Amino acid sequence: GSQKKTDWVFLFHSVWIALKNACVCVCSGCLIEQLTEEKYECMVCCDVIRVMAPVWSCQSCFHVFHLNCIKKWARSPASQADGEGWRCPACQNVAFKAPTSYTCFCGKVTNPEYQRSEIPHSCGDMCGKKRTGRDCNHPCNILCHPGPCPQCPAFVTKSCICGRTSKQVRCSQTESLRCEQVCGALLNCAEHCCSQICHQGQCQPCQLRVQQVCFCGVVHREVPCGTDRNSFDGTGYFSCNKQCGKMLECQAHRCLQTCHPGQCQPCPLSPKLVHSCPCGQTALAKLLELGYPERRGCTDAIPSCGKICSKPLPCDTVHLCDKLCHEDSCGPCSLTSTIKCRCGSKTKRVPCVVIQREELMFTCEKRCSKKRSCGRHKCGELCCVDIEHKCTFICGYKLNCGQHRCQEICHRGNCQPCWQTSFDELACYCGETVMYPPVPCGTKPPECKNPCTRQHNCDHPVFHSCHSDERCPPCTYLTKKWCMGNHEQRSNIPCHLQDISCGLLCNKPLPCGFHRCKRICHRGECDAEGECKQPCLHPRPECGHPCKAPCHPGTTCPHTTCTAKVSMQCDCGCRKETMPCMEAASSYQRYAAIAVASKLSDMQLGESVDIAQLTKKEQTQAKLECDQECATLERNRRLAEALQVDLSADPFNTKSSSCKYSDSLKEDARKEFKFVSEVEEEIRNLVELANKGKQPKRSHCFPPMKREQRRIIHELAEVYGVESVSYDSEPKRNVVITAIRGKSMCPNSTLIALIERETAARAPPPIAHIKQYNSK
Structure with missing residues (x-):
């Protein structure tokens, strides 16, 4: 609906421009005046034609257009004629060649230069074009000009229609001369004369009705006098398309030809014309030598040679007649033949009788897989025989305007620009800047340099201009804003930024009551995940290390193996090692058991034992046992003390x-x-x-x-x-x-x-x- 409405608006506007130009430019002088003063409008773009702009003039209606505009119009679907060629937007005259170059009005000079003293878009030389008169041979003798050439002013001698009288008249005179005498010319029948007064054109055919007979003399008809006069052969005028039936010279057979002029052909069975047996393989002279009787007339039988006929049957040149030599026509073929489908990819065998009766060609089920002329779609036709697979689909791609789709036949390359045009004014959002019609489809609103007048979320000054986008650009005015966690107030923050992070730890107490949020300054609540997952810091009763289990407020710590790392060393401090708390506890128990065993051995020897040293709290730390390396180091230390040697200065002491x-x-x-x-x-x-x-x-x-x-x-x-x-x-x-x-x-x-x-x-x-x- 919108497409048809736009087309009608464009049509009415084109008609209005054409009527306007036609009313003003009724002659070459008015057209020259309009082009010189730059008041003539192009019907395609509705803009004024400048004196320096390349133009094209229609040779039928003499309307002037911009060269680029008429090129686009000639390529558009709206200009295409029913057959081939394109239509002029003013007079609808069909042309087969699209304009390609800028020439003067007479067509002699390409790209003419503009001179102030000359007519715009003309070459300044004599026009020389043929005038519009039918019989005028005088070329136009005025300077190169737009519009039609003036009428020829020369005097010539012209005869009347019947050619009996003549007089001097203007060459441009189009009315025919008539005299008051009877024509008297011989009519088409070559027997009667014309009785009309001096008239134009050929004389009317003779109106008398006569009887005519066909060539064979059977059919009669009543026609105007002079009909088929040149076909008369002495007996008839026309053929009735029936069998002739005339008795031949032999007086035994009749003519089997269609009704024909002249005499009938000799009898085909005459002994003078038959020189071989019916199958044509043996000459009659040879059969006479073998004792066969000689033919005296056309009614005598043609002797048979007794061989196989072997004449080609009507079905195919491959199959031959298998009867003995005979005079009658060869009978129907009883064999089968192989025929191909239209595309020639498949074959099948059919009886030859069917081929004799009608030309048989079947269609196979093979679909053509070749690309169509558009290069996008496949042909898909059954048993295709096309050489050029022309695409018949509609393109349907969106045009550059983004609103309409291409209605041309599917093609290669880019689609033509959208030809839809609006005749409403196109204004910016505030309405201060206006683009006047015609407005091509897809045109964006004009740029406006006035400040934006839309309602904004903030009260800061507006620094951007009027725009056609739905949303305004973000406000970049620098303000002071608090961070998301309210830790500090940041300066020089653009107004449109909402969530600002200061980069510090949140450190807000979590709902569990034991931990604080360790996330960087963030938006929303700290417990967004639903529960605290930080490790529990309650000391274990057995070792004093933190629980390290996920936070569990309101419940006791679970009984799990302590994974804390404990640093261990031997008594001399030579061995150092880090191991899990569980292994350290077992090592301490082993160390304590060894210490208790040594103390018990001392008790057996009668020495006293101080149990308090084994029950002290600080003794619960894990220790390593000294090994052979520790004993070697202790021995070296005692030996160094005895010899007064400094081991720290020995570079080889590793x-x-x-x-x-x-x-x-x-x-x-x-x-x-x-x-x-x-x-x-x-x-x-x-x-x-x-x-x-x-x-x-x-x-x-x-x-x-x-x-x-x-x-x-x-x-x-x-x-x-x-x-x-x-x-x-x-x-x-x-x-x-x-x-x-x-x-x-x-x-x-x-x-x-x-x-x-x-x-x-x-x-x-x-x-x-x-x-x-x-x-x-």
């Missing part, structure tokens, strides 16, 4: 430094020797730069790595007195170490050197003794 490295760290160094050596070298360099450089602090960031490797870095940093912190989340979690002057120190012996010495001091494995056996 026992003092080896106690700084835990057994787990040594084991990791043996497994990942290269990684540990690189990390330790980086830490040593960092410590030396911090102690000797200008900056008191030096930091280094390791790349992301696995959890076990990060643990090795943390333990090595603790040995060197370097701070280590892990950042980011998995899988990009990394470690940053910081060396501080005065706090970070390098040990006497590195972990890598210690591992290398232990490996070198280790005895080689025994070589197995292999018995030698002789070949026997």
Whole structure:
């Protein structure tokens, strides 16, 4: 409905422009005046035609259009004629070639230059076009001009219609000369003369009615005099399309041809015309030599040769007649033939009788899978025989306006721009800026430089202009706003930002009453997940470590195994190890049992035992048993005291430094020797730069790595007195170490050197003794 309404509006507007131009430009002079003063409007775009703009003029109605406008019109669906070509928007005259270049009105000069003293869009030379008169051969003798050429002013001698009289008249005169005499010309029958007064055109056919007979003399008809006069052969005028039936010269057979002019053909059975047997394989002269009687007349039988006929049957050139030589026509074929479908992909066998009766061609069930001319759809026709698979679907794609769809036949490439036009004014939101019709479909409202007049949520000054979008741009006025957790008031915050985070911990008490929120300043409630999941901090009754179970307010702590890490060392302090609290408790019980057993042995020897030392509370800490290494270290210490030797100054004393490295760290160094050596070298360099450089602090960031490797870095940093912190989340979690002057120190012996010495001091494995056996 909207499409038809727009088309009618466009049609009425085009008619109005055409009537306006026709009323003004009734002659070439008015058209020249309108084009010179730039008052002539193009019917397609409804805009004034400038003197410098390329134009095109219709040679039928002489309307002038913009060249680009008429090109678009010629390509549009609305301009297409029923057959081929396109229609002029003014006179609807059909043209087969679309305009491509800018020429003058007479067509002699391409891209004419505008001169103030000349007619716009003309070449300034003589027009030279053929005038509109039918018999006028004089070219137009005025300068190149728009509109029709003026009438020819020359005088010529013209005859009257019947050609008997003549006189001098204007060449442009279109009325025919008539005299008052009778025509007297011979009519079409060549027997009677015309009795009309001097008239135009050929004389009327003779109106007398006569009787005519056909060539065979059987059928008669009444027609106007002169009908089929040239077909008369002496006996008849026309053919009745029936069998002739005239007796032939032989007086035994009649003519079997259709009613024909002239004499009938000789009898086809005459002995003069028949020279072979009925099948044509044997000459009659040869049969006469064999004793066959000679034919004397057309009624005598044609002797048979006795061979197989072998004439091609009517069904196919492959099948031949299998009867003996005979005079009658060959009978119907009793065999079958193979025929193909229309596309030639499938075949089937049918009786030859069917082929003789009618031309048979069947359609197979194969669907054509080739692409149509649009390149999008498949043909899909059954038994297709088309060479060019033209697409018959409607394109249906949305046009550039975004509202209408393409109504052309499915095509390649982009669709043409939308030709829908509105004749209503298009204004901006505030109405100050207006675009006047015609407005092409899909045109956005004009840009307006006035401030936006819409109602806004805030009372800040408006800095954006009037716009056609539904929502206004966000307000960027800088204000002061509290963060989401009301921790602090931030300055220079744009007005449109609502949720602002200060970056601090929330630290609000949770509903459980034991913990505080550890999230960064956030929106909404702290217990958004429904319940607190932080670890319980109540001490365990058996070991004093925190419960660490998920928060459980109002209930007792569950009985679970304590997983807290406990640092253990032996009495001499040489061995140090970290293990879970449960294993530490069992180790302490074993240590206490050994102590009690030693005290009992002392009681058997008669010594007193102080039980209070075993029941003290601080004795409940777990301890490690001293091993052979501890005994060796104690022996060396006593020997050094006796010899007054300082063990700390001995560079080869690795026992003092080896106690700084835990057994787990040594084991990791043996497994990942290269990684540990690189990390330790980086830490040593960092410590030396911090102690000797200008900056008191030096930091280094390791790349992301696995959890076990990060643990090795943390333990090595603790040995060197370097701070280590892990950042980011998995899988990009990394470690940053910081060396501080005065706090970070390098040990006497590195972990890598210690591992290398232990490996070198280790005895080689025994070589197995292999018995030698002789070949026997």
